[in-house]
Amino acid sequence: MNILVFVKRVPDTESRIRVQHETKTIAEDGLNFVVSPYDEYAVEEALRLREAKGGTVRVVSVGRDEAGAVLRKCLAMGADEAFLVKDASPETYDGLRTARIIARTVERKFPGADLLLFGKQSVGADNSQVPAMVAELLGLGQATVVTKFEVEGASATAYREIEGGTEKVVLPLPAVVTAQKGLNEPRYETLKGIMAAKKKDVPVITLEELGLGPDDLASRVEITGLDVPPQRQAGKILQGDPAETSRELVRLLRGEAKVI
Amino acid sequence: MIAVFMEARDGKIKKSSLEALSEAKRRAEEMGAETAAVLVGASVAGLAPAAFALGAAKVYALESQALADYSSQAYALALAGFVGDVKPGALFFAATAMGKDLAPRVAARLGVALASDCTKVAVRNGELEFTRPIYAGKAFLSFTLKSTPKLATLRPNIFPLGEAAPAAGEVVRKDVPLPSGAVKGRVAEVIKEESGEIDVTEADVVVSGGRGLKGPEAFALLRDLAAVFPRAAVGASRSAVDSGWIGHQHQVGQTGKTVSPNLYLAVGISGAIQHLAGMSSSKVIVAVNKDVEAPIFKAADYGIVGDLFEVVPRLKDELKKALAE
Ligand SMILES: Cc1cc2nc3c(=O)[nH]c(=O)nc-3n(C[C@H](O)[C@H](O)[C@H](O)COP(=O)(O)OP(=O)(O)OC[C@H]3O[C@@H](n4cnc5c(N)ncnc54)[C@H](O)[C@@H]3O)c2cc1C
Numbered sequence A: 001m002n003i004l005v006f007v008k009r010v011p012d013t014e015s016r017i018r019v020q021h022e023t024k025t026i027a028e029d030g031l032n033f034v035v036s037p038y039d040e041y042a043v044e045e046a047l048r049l050r051e052a053k054g055g056t057v058r059v060v061s062v063g064r065d066e067a068g069a070v071l072r073k074c075l076a077m078g079a080d081e082a083f084l085v086k087d088a089s090p091e092t093y094d095g096l097r098t099a100r101i102i103a104r105t106v107e108r109k110f111p112g113a114d115l116l117l118f119g120k121q122s123v124g125a126d127n128s129q130v131p132a133m134v135a136e137l138l139g140l141g142q143a144t145v146v147t148k149f150e151v152e153g154a155s156a157t158a159y160r161e162i163e164g165g166t167e168k169v170v171l172p173l174p175a176v177v178t179a180q181k182g183l184n185e186p187r188y189e190t191l192k193g194i195m196a197a198k199k200k201d202v203p204v205i206t207l208e209e210l211g212l213g214p215d216d217l218a219s220r221v222e223i224t225g226l227d228v229p230p231q232r233q234a235g236k237i238l239q240g241d242p243a244e245t246s247r248e249l250v251r252l253l254r255g256e257a258k259v260i
Numbered sequence B: 001m002i003a004v005f006m007e008a009r010d011g012k013i014k015k016s017s018l019e020a021l022s023e024a025k026r027r028a029e030e031m032g033a034e035t036a037a038v039l040v041g042a043s044v045a046g047l048a049p050a051a052f053a054l055g056a057a058k059v060y061a062l063e064s065q066a067l068a069d070y071s072s073q074a075y076a077l078a079l080a081g082f083v084g085d086v087k088p089g090a091l092f093f094a095a096t097a098m099g100k101d102l103a104p105r106v107a108a109r110l111g112v113a114l115a116s117d118c119t120k121v122a123v124r125n126g127e128l129e130f131t132r133p134i135y136a137g138k139a140f141l142s143f144t145l146k147s148t149p150k151l152a153t154l155r156p157n158i159f160p161l162g163e164a165a166p167a168a169g170e171v172v173r174k175d176v177p178l179p180s181g182a183v184k185g186r187v188a189e190v191i192k193e194e195s196g197e198i199d200v201t202e203a204d205v206v207v208s209g210g211r212g213l214k215g216p217e218a219f220a221l222l223r224d225l226a227a228v229f230p231r232a233a234v235g236a237s238r239s240a241v242d243s244g245w246i247g248h249q250h251q252v253g254q255t256g257k258t259v260s261p262n263l264y265l266a267v268g269i270s271g272a273i274q275h276l277a278g279m280s281s282s283k284v285i286v287a288v289n290k291d292v293e294a295p296i297f298k299a300a301d302y303g304i305v306g307d308l309f310e311v312v313p314r315l316k317d318e319l320k321k322a323l324a325e
């Protein structure tokens, strides 16, 4: 199987996010960047499929040079090759823009792919847009938020999380699949893997060579504000005898908060 | 016109879609525009009254036997066709499993941007402005869209339902031609969770447990507490899920589900930033924890410092009493 995995470089989930009001951007200094956690499940799934069925795992990231580091991490986990689609623009929050770049990359560089794996959402932008947009642009079927995945010949079965249950989707390959927690447990990179990854080349693909023009690359999202959430008022903390604190809490929930 | 996709499962329109319609109605009135509801399925026109009751001026029923079961590709084709015909200024979805699966496909088909998982919609200089949490709620982004129609998904449980009043309106039926071979993949089966419990994302009250529960057994205490309320669900921290005490569909947080119930009870949960990410848009947050220093108390509106094994049963009794009054 010829598998492509798309990974994004994002601040780790512990990060304290600081807002720069003047530029309406997130301050990047002091942040620790990682592979978006859901994308790690996607990489792991690709590696397991390769182990079971043979083939190759190629990992692709769209972003600045710094994204090279997350691609190396994927190589250290065991991916065969990694590619950086170089896009110097800051975060636009416009999923369609990224989706167009990815769809074009697939068409021009990896037309023989059997499976396109993504994370269910990128931590940070939290958009959950790019994969389904890529599927539509390429005319492929999709299964999003997948917790179990099986391949049988040219057909795949995906189990996706929905409210109060699971949807079983049967798809012809190639298809777009997005990973949810529960799909697998990502492996740690080994020392040997890290050493091997250091020696590998990460080829750069430019937007020009993909033939993307200004119209494809324009953001259709116009940011009007970026703020931190309003401070919550300090809560009321009750201490003492459990029977009394319970009674008092219920009284507050009814009389003050009016939620019961 | 602001059109709203109405998600129907089991022959009923979802509450979150009715919330999206209610918000569309409020914003459309502000802009002097109409509101319309869009139903998609094999035979769905019969669901129109619920949309009229919330103020939809028109209901579009996009019908075809091929749309009987949900398929992102087929539904996207139908909705893109509707947009081409009717040319609404905006199209809203509820940010449900289906809405999040479908809306980006529609956006890509139309070549327009999408505002995901919005928690606020405003009208600014006659234009829709969307606000949504980013970085798991550590920041809020406001923006307008430069493409038309304005596509957005609205987070469930955030936007209040409008007052329903019996009303009539025009149902416009549209047949949807689906070229054969255009749809790849199908839903083979929907497997309902056996318990028949409602999902944490749809509950009015969520009672969540963490590592403080010390094992799967204590979740029975939380289920008892949840059972006091009419529409409650049991949630969990990642630690509880990873320990195998409860299924991952219950996990709340960055790598779990995002919930915004009226009341969120965090029991034996420390309040790690990744947990807060999933529940900080809840209306009222209550924490029960034996450690007065636990960070969850900083996020909570109310807290009880104590041993959950002593507090939870008493809390259940007190709630029962209060709700019976
Ligand atoms: C990439 C990433 C994603 C993550 N995603 C999520 C996510 O989606 N959701 C999530 O929840 N976490 C997530 N986490 C994990 C998160 O960082 C915490 O580890 C986790 O939330 C802790 O769970 P907990 O609060 O149940 O356990 P703990 O932190 O161990 O807290 C247990 C609490 O129980 C209290 N306690 C113990 N005994 C009692 C008692 N008898 N009575 C009352 N209180 C008691 C303790 O005082 C303590 O505060 C993620 C982490 C990472 C790195």
Ligand SMILES: Nc1ncnc2c1ncn2[C@@H]1O[C@H](COP(=O)(O)O)[C@@H](O)[C@H]1O
Residues within 6 Å of the ligand: A006, A007, A008, A009, A036, A038, A039, A060, A061, A062, A063, A095, A098, A117, A118, A119, A120, A121, A122, A123, A125, A126, A127, A128, A129, A130, A131
């Ligand atoms: N810049 C990017 N480079 C590579 N993959 C991306 C990029 N942005 C998003 N993706 C993929 O799309 C998924 C969903 O992202 P999003 O739509 O931003 O929530 C991510 O988990 C990645 O798999």
